[in-house]
Amino acid sequence: MDKYIKKVMNFESVIIYGAGEIGKRTLQFLGDLKIENRVKYFVKSEKEFKPYFINGIEVKPVYEVQDFYKNTIFLLAVSDKYATEIREIVKNLKIKNYMDARKLYAESYKKSELALKMRKLRNVIYKNLEKKTHSKNRKEIYATHITYCVAQNAGDTYLSWCVRKYLAFHKWNIIDIREKVTLDLINQINQTDVLVIGGGGLFLPDTNKNKISGWQWAISEELLEKIHIPIIIYSVGYNYFIGQKNTELFIHSLNAITRKAIFIGLRNYGSIEAVKGLLNEDLRDKICYQPCTTVLAKQFVPTEKCFKTKKKRIIAVNMAFDRSESRFGLCKENILTSVAKAISEISKKGFHIVYVAHCDADLQFLLYLDREQVKYKVKNFTQCLPKQIYSFYQKTECTIGMRGHAQMIPYGLGRKIITLGTHNKMKWFLEDVNMEECYVNLRENTNEICSNILEVFAKIIDSADIEWKQKEMSKKLLEISEKNRLDIYKAIHAE
Numbered sequence: 001m002d003k004y005i006k007k008v009m010n011f012e013s014v015i016i017y018g019a020g021e022i023g024k025r026t027l028q029f030l031g032d033l034k035i036e037n038r039v040k041y042f043v044k045s046e047k048e049f050k051p052y053f054i055n056g057i058e059v060k061p062v063y064e065v066q067d068f069y070k071n072t073i074f075l076l077a078v079s080d081k082y083a084t085e086i087r088e089i090v091k092n093l094k095i096k097n098y099m100d101a102r103k104l105y106a107e108s109y110k111k112s113e114l115a116l117k118m119r120k121l122r123n124v125i126y127k128n129l130e131k132k133t134h135s136k137n138r139k140e141i142y143a144t145h146i147t148y149c150v151a152q153n154a155g156d157t158y159l160s161w162c163v164r165k166y167l168a169f170h171k172w173n174i175i176d177i178r179e180k181v182t183l184d185l186i187n188q189i190n191q192t193d194v195l196v197i198g199g200g201g202l203f204l205p206d207t208n209k210n211k212i213s214g215w216q217w218a219i220s221e222e223l224l225e226k227i228h229i230p231i232i233i234y235s236v237g238y239n240y241f242i243g244q245k246n247t248e249l250f251i252h253s254l255n256a257i258t259r260k261a262i263f264i265g266l267r268n269y270g271s272i273e274a275v276k277g278l279l280n281e282d283l284r285d286k287i288c289y290q291p292c293t294t295v296l297a298k299q300f301v302p303t304e305k306c307f308k309t310k311k312k313r314i315i316a317v318n319m320a321f322d323r324s325e326s327r328f329g330l331c332k333e334n335i336l337t338s339v340a341k342a343i344s345e346i347s348k349k350g351f352h353i354v355y356v357a358h359c360d361a362d363l364q365f366l367l368y369l370d371r372e373q374v375k376y377k378v379k380n381f382t383q384c385l386p387k388q389i390y391s392f393y394q395k396t397e398c399t400i401g402m403r404g405h406a407q408m409i410p411y412g413l414g415r416k417i418i419t420l421g422t423h424n425k426m427k428w429f430l431e432d433v434n435m436e437e438c439y440v441n442l443r444e445n446t447n448e449i450c451s452n453i454l455e456v457f458a459k460i461i462d463s464a465d466i467e468w469k470q471k472e473m474s475k476k477l478l479e480i481s482e483k484n485r486l487d488i489y490k491a492i493h494a495e
Contacts, residue, residue: 004103005033011073011097014038017086018077018101019059026077026101027055028360037367040068045089055364056321062089069094075101119383123150126385130164131172140170141492144189144229146197146217149174154358154381154389155294155405159199161386162293163234165300167196167485178208181219186226194492195231197257199267199293201239201404201425203275205250206323214250221256230492231261235293237404237425238271241326242443251278258283262491265290265484270428290484291432291477294405295412299478301390315351316393316410317343317376318358318401319365319420327402327422331446338449339420339442340368343400345454347374354379354396358403398461400453402442404429414470416463418456433473435466 008014014030016023019042030036042054043062052059074095078086083100090098127149145164148156164172173192179185189195201207202216210218240246258264258279264287266272276284319339320327328335347353353376357363360382369376381389393399393409398416401407404425407417411433419426421441430439438460440452460466 008073011071013040013068013072015040015065015068015072015074016042016077017074019044019054023077026075029105041065074098077101127174131174141194142171142192143169143194143196144173144175144192146175146177148177152359152382154384155403156200158386158389158405158409159294162297163199166293166296177217181223186223190228193229195229197233199235201237204239213253214247224256224260232488233261233264235265235267235290237267238274239425241323241423246278254278255280258286263488267292268428268432270424289480291481292408294408295477296481297412298414313351314354314396315346316354316356316396316399318356318403318406319362320402321361321364334446335442335449336368340372342450342453344372344374346457356406357382358406416460416466
């Protein structure tokens with residue numbers, strides 16, 4: 001074992017000095033060593049700042065943690081620019097046990113820097129490839145796509161790809177939905193034939209939070225009116241969490257974009273009803289059902305191009321940690337422990353557990369699996385491209401998960417799912433596909449979560465009825481989508 005790693009292992013607790021990228025990378029490295037539970041705090045030099053957390057760990061002023069000096073090592077996770085200053089503070093505070101965090105992973109640090117550069121290059125290449133022809137069978141249409149093309153959320157990356165694959169326009173101008181909307185951008189959009197917005201849970205106020213539109217694409221009504229090409233809102237969801245309220249800004253913007261669009265397809269009937277309730281009466285009939293394109297993937301990406309399914313029975317697991325308060329309320333520890341206990345019992349039945357992270361924050365659940373001594377492997381899809389995600393889920397038997405796309409992607413590939421619900425959107429999805437028996441509500445009867453998961457698992461894992469139901473519903477979803485696609489082409493040509 002490396003002498004620096006061995007040194008850290010000798011301490012009961014760790015405090016990471018620095019809450020930037022080096023600090024986060026240090027925590028990730030400690031996670032690789034399975035000792036991230038020893039980290040008590042992140043600390044900073046500032047004496048006052050608004051309290052916040054990183055991966056559930058509190059960030060505090062360094063002057064407030066004197067009680068942790070004993071049997072604690074401080075890892076100085078700062079750049080060379082601040083190293084001298086930080087060391088001086090450490091000495092003045094009479095902290096004896098400290099070391100440069102980067103000594104822990106000197107080689108991996110250099111490799112990770114190179115990997116970051118390579119990943120950025122790969123993303124540029126991928127985006128350029130996505131701009132090219134998707135189909136030679138369609139009349140040449142040059143479309144602008146407002147989307148998350150390559151995101152930190154694997155589901156968004158996968159969905160963006162699915163939309164382009166399915167609509168199959170000839171050429172794409174891809175614009176990140178977070179990009180500032182200017183007159184120059186509007187002029188760029190107007191040089192193409194059609195504007196596609198989506199898919200994804202774009203009707204949400206706190207991702208790309210702004211005071212311009214109140215939803216994820218921050219476009220003003222003034223600039224919206226300057227768009228002169230057909231607008232398609234495709235496979236979008238109303239993703240408000242329980243307790244979040246609509247603003248007048250969002251309602252006004254929603255009505256404006258609905259009035260302007262030639263097609264508005266929302267990805268579940270629950271979203272449709274919620275959005276209709278916010279629209280002027282004369283606009284409500286414009287809303288139609290367009291299933292999330294991820295559930296169609298098996299129809300347009302041939303399975304024979306993926307790796308063959310292995311014989312071992314793989315159960316994928318995913319938990320979501322963004323907006324933890326909205327997701328778990330006051331019962332977070334009880335909920336997460338109960339889910340981990342259920343996964344432990346499933347593992348004991350001979351199934352192979354693979355924990356799947358769609359965002360880096362999802363990795364926090366590993367701590368709970370470790371507490372229950374679950375044997376598992378990890379797939380972090382945060383930086384993966386769509387075909388890698390597709391290939392993995394094709395090999396699974398069932399996915400037990402929270403994130404919408406950690407459910408819709410395997411469902412679209414004909415794999416079984418068990419949805420751990422903290423959000424209306426997943427309940428709406430299961431209602432739409434007639435799979436309510438696969439739902440476990442994490443916000444109700446929290447003491448029964450473990451038994452509820454195991455009960456659902458026992459019912460569906462070898463059920464031929466579930467497989468038949470999924471196949472029949474997949475046909476219906478495709479029929480709906482095919483009709484919508486035909487209507488879209490007709491509407492474009494009519495403009």
